[in-house]
Amino acid sequence: MQLSVGMPAPDFTLTDKSGQSVVLSSLWQQGPTIVTFLRHFG
Amino acid sequence: MLAQLEQGNEEFKAASLQMIAVAMGQPKHNQQFCGSLAPSLTCLTHETTEPYLTYGLNQGKLGQLASLNVVANGAKAAMQGHQGAMVYGDVRMMPGTFIVDRDGNIAWAYYSKDVSDHPSNEVILEAATQVRMRTNT
Numbered sequence: 001m002q003l004s005v006g007m008p009a010p011d012f013t014l015t016d017k018s019g020q021s022v023v024l025s026s027l028w029q030q031g032p033t034i035v036t037f038l039r040h041f042g
Numbered sequence: 043m044l045a046q047l048e049q050g051n052e053e054f055k056a057a058s059l060q061m062i063a064v065a066m067g068q069p070k071h072n073q074q075f076c077g078s079l080a081p082s083l084t085c086l087t088h089e090t091t092e093p094y095l096t097y098g099l100n101q102g103k104l105g106q107l108a109s110l111n112v113v114a115n116g117a118k119a120a121m122q123g124h125q126g127a128m129v130y131g132d133v134r135m136m137p138g139t140f141i142v143d144r145d146g147n148i149a150w151a152y153y154s155k156d157v158s159d160h161p162s163n164e165v166i167l168e169a170a171t172q173v174r175m176r177t178n179t
Binding site: 003025 | 043044047054058059060061062063064065066067068069071072073074075076077079084085086087088092093094096097098099129130133135136137138139140141142143144146147148149150151153157160166170173
């Protein structure tokens, strides 16, 4: 199901370059965040 | 795509926006590709398709994976010097871009029409401006 404006953004724990866990909500709590999903890095 | 986002990151920061690039992979892939192509970006990985699916990003259909537009955009990127990508996980997953507000709500959503379709930095910045006007933030 596609997400619409106003819906809660799903929160996830992802991994950064150094292998540390990063919770998405910890980022957007700092301010508006653009989350772009890529098919691959490149 | 990473190079495009890297080029726009100063403008994103100036607009008080954080840019997060998510891809399937492991930290070593992140270091290898994001570290060299987009050192100023926050790049994050997940080893599964779960985040994509939860954000409503599904596997592309044949026409979204291998259309003339996809081939043309791939050729254009190659001519601009963009090199091969790190492919990990399910390459059929469709890309997408979202602006999430401070309260954790979706403020803007862009579902790519095919795997080569990404909003330009200008489109993202304009969307963020519209969001700010709408929410008065």
